[in-house]
Amino acid sequence: MLHHKGTDKARHFLDLLDTARCNGNWSEIPELVRKVSKHVPYRKCLQLTAQAESHIATTASTRLSTASSSSSRLSQLAPGLLSASQEATDYPEDAFQARVCLGWLHWTLSEPVLALQSLPAGIAEAYQDLGRAGKTTSGWTTICAIKGALVQGDLQDNAGRTQEALRTYASMMPVVSSAPPACRSTPEYRTWTEQLLAQYGLLMQDSTKPDGRRGRPRLHTKETLAPFRAWAELPRLSPAQSGNVAQSPGRIKHQSPARRRIWQLYYTSLSTILQQGLPYPPVGYGPSTPAQEMSTDNVKSMANLKLQQSIELRRVESIYEDILLKEVSFPKANEANVEVESWTDQVITNWRVISSSSWQNEDLGKGGKEAMTRNVLAILYRAATRTFHSTRVLRHLFTVHTALADFDLAAKAFDTYIELVAKGKARVDKSGEDEVGLDDDSSVLEATAAGLEMLCSYGRRKQLERAQEIAAVLEKWLEQIESSSKATVSAEDNPKDLKNVRRKPGRPVPEKAFAVAHRSLGICRAYWARLTYDVTSRPELQAKAIASFRTGLNSTLAPFQGGEIHYALAVLLAETRDIDGAIKSVKSTIALCTDEIDEASCRDQDDAFDMILQQPLLRVMRLTSCMVI
Numbered sequence: 115m116l117h118h119k120g121t122d123k124a125r126h127f128l129d130l131l132d133t134a135r136c137n138g139n140w141s142e143i144p145e146l147v148r149k150v151s152k153h154v155p156y157r158k159c160l161q162l163t164a165q166a167e168s169h170i171a172t173t174a175s176t177r178l179s180t181a182s183s184s185s186s187r188l189s190q191l192a193p194g195l196l197s198a199s200q201e202a203t204d205y206p207e208d209a210f211q212a213r214v215c216l217g218w219l220h221w222t223l224s225e226p227v228l229a230l231q232s233l234p235a236g237i238a239e240a241y242q243d244l245g246r247a248g249k250t251t252s253g254w255t256t257i258c259a260i261k262g263a264l265v266q267g268d269l270q271d272n273a274g275r276t277q278e279a280l281r282t283y284a285s286m287m288p289v290v291s292s293a294p295p296a297c298r299s300t301p302e303y304r305t306w307t308e309q310l311l312a313q314y315g316l317l318m319q320d321s322t323k324p325d326g327r328r329g330r331p332r333l334h335t336k337e338t339l340a341p342f343r344a345w346a347e348l349p350r351l352s353p354a355q356s357g358n359v360a361q362s363p364g365r366i367k368h369q370s371p372a373r374r375r376i377w378q379l380y381y382t383s384l385s386t387i388l389q390q391g392l393p394y395p396p397v398g399y400g401p402s403t404p405a406q407e408m409s410t411d412n413v414k415s416m417a418n419l420k421l422q423q424s425i426e427l428r429r430v431e432s433i434y435e436d437i438l439l440k441e442v443s444f445p446k447a448n449e450a451n452v453e454v455e456s457w458t459d460q461v462i463t464n465w466r467v468i469s470s471s472s473w474q475n476e477d478l479g480k481g482g483k484e485a486m487t488r489n490v491l492a493i494l495y496r497a498a499t500r501t502f503h504s505t506r507v508l509r510h511l512f513t514v515h516t517a518l519a520d521f522d523l524a525a526k527a528f529d530t531y532i533e534l535v536a537k538g539k540a541r542v543d544k545s546g547e548d549e550v551g552l553d554d555d556s557s558v559l560e561a562t563a564a565g566l567e568m569l570c571s572y573g574r575r576k577q578l579e580r581a582q583e584i585a586a587v588l589e590k591w592l593e594q595i596e597s598s599s600k601a602t603v604s605a606e607d608n609p610k611d612l613k614n615v616r617r618k619p620g621r622p623v624p625e626k627a628f629a630v631a632h633r634s635l636g637i638c639r640a641y642w643a644r645l646t647y648d649v650t651s652r653p654e655l656q657a658k659a660i661a662s663f664r665t666g667l668n669s670t671l672a673p674f675q676g677g678e679i680h681y682a683l684a685v686l687l688a689e690t691r692d693i694d695g696a697i698k699s700v701k702s703t704i705a706l707c708t709d710e711i712d713e714a715s716c717r718d719q720d721d722a723f724d725m726i727l728q729q730p731l732l733r734v735m736r737l738t739s740c741m742v743i
Contacts, residue, residue, distance in 0.1 A: 563634035632666035
């Protein structure tokens with residue numbers, strides 16, 4: 115209840131006025147102000163502020179043709195609000211509401227300097243001062259504090275004072291979390307709080323981009339997740355309630371991000387924490403949590419944090435996917451749904467992390483890793499319904515099918531992938547223009563290499579014959595990519611007046627992609643050399659395989675990646691009776707892997723053990739073990 119002097123009838127009309135403002139029922143304000151002025155005539159500041167808020171909200175719905183005259187009428191409200199806020203010394207809540215309304219007015223009129231001067235310097239502190247000494251603030255005062263913080267933070271951000279804006283938004287988190295239930299259910303609270311939390315989340319994301327203009331590359335997990343979690347907990351408005359607040363100037367002049375965008379950023383934040391191995395803040399812990407409550411003992415005593423992390427990630431993943439697939443339509447043949455494809459990339463990256471040995475089945479709930487993997491597979495198939503011949507989605511499909519040991523389906527997805535890439539590259543060669551939705555050269559090389567090794571590892575003779583055909587295609591692509599790279603370099607040395615070079619500079623292909631491609635060619639040829647019925651062609655195949663391995667070793671590689679090729683080469687040299695060369699290659703393998711494991715042991719013994727278990731060398735050892743005679 116509001117604290118004021120007057121009769122029960124006056125208190126009743128004051129409560130009705132507060133309720134109407136919270137619900138955005140602006141058409142009721144004039145009559146309620148008239149009744150309040152009759153029963154509580156000394157609350158001039160309150161009456162003037164309510165009338166001004168009604169004018170601002172109503173003006174937002176006017177047409178563009180009347181915008182100039184509407185702005186002129188709004189500007190006439192400023193002197194009265196300023197005077198009233200200075201005179202309402204006996205009613206600090208009324209003065210606070212008037213100052214916020216004045217800042218909102220100048221914000222609506224695109225007068226940033228006056229808006230910042232009108233608002234209290236510290237919105238959260240000024241609001242907290244109103245609630246001291248046992249006083250109860252009204253619901254509308256709480257909404258005014260949130261509205262004022264949104265306006266202030268937006269103005270600070272536009273002025274380039276990003277850190278101040280972040281502090282302004284962060285200071286309101288305790289206000290948002292402690293708002294009374296009656297206030298939280300009102301449309302105006304939902305509207306302004308949603309915008310504040312959305313802008314806070316957007317600004318936080320932008321400020322943590324390593325190469326962003328705003329600058330901080332470090333991610334603070336508690337602060338980053340807090341606005342998204344609070345935003346997700348806000349009650350949804352009914353259609354009738356949405357109609358009352360749809361004309362809010364904050365939604366017209368400063369458009370609030372779409373719900374899909376916020377869920378996307380929420381999922382991105384959770385993914386970043388997962389992929390970078392950052393500490394996961396449990397639900398209920400945010401920037402406003404006292405330091406003593408975040409003690410190590412309290413966190414350890416909570417339920418399995420990884421289980422909670424996986425549940426939150428899956429929940430946000432499901433909601434974002436549902437909104438995305440509903441709002442995105444099937445593309446035309448010359449278009450690509452970039453958001454859908456980027457979404458699948460993010461899902462696959464998270465899946466790779468959760469599939470590692472650092473996560474256990476009990477960390478994922480019922481079904482463990484297999485259920486999680488099948489869920490990822492279902493996501494990919496649903497994503498395929500919103501993409502047209504997406505090579506990216508197909509690449510992920512064959513990867514996940516392989517992980518589930520669905521080798522027939524993996525081979526079909528891989529065949530389709532190769533077919534689409536081959537046709538796409540042919541069109542690029544013919545037109546000279548980039549193909550929409552086609553994988554880049556690096557992704558093509560690595561995906562093709564993985565597919566070849568999958569066919570060699572788990573396929574029968576028919577699949578191995580198909581692998582030879584794809585290997586020939588891969589060899590052709592390697593020649594084209596390497597020659598085009600050289601052509602690009604030589605073209606840079608040409609004089610500017612030479613215009614006969616038609617080549618768009620593309621993203622450079624990393625050495626790792628070339629090395630992996632040559633390794634897969636070597637493995638494929640070595641396999642076929644053992645299976646071919648043409649005995650006379652076997653030495654030639656083995657020689658080509660050895661040449662492919664040696665070419666891969668010429669690239670700059672991480673130790674384990676070089677060790678993979680060294681081991682495969684050693685097996686093949688042993689088959690050809692080059693024992694000295696095989697022993698030398700094995701020694702190189704051991705030296706490379708030992709150095710890397712020793713380095714990991716210095717950092718963390720558990721990391722070293724995981725590296726021994728997970729490193730790809732063991733996969734190549736299994737892959738090539740059947741070639742040993």
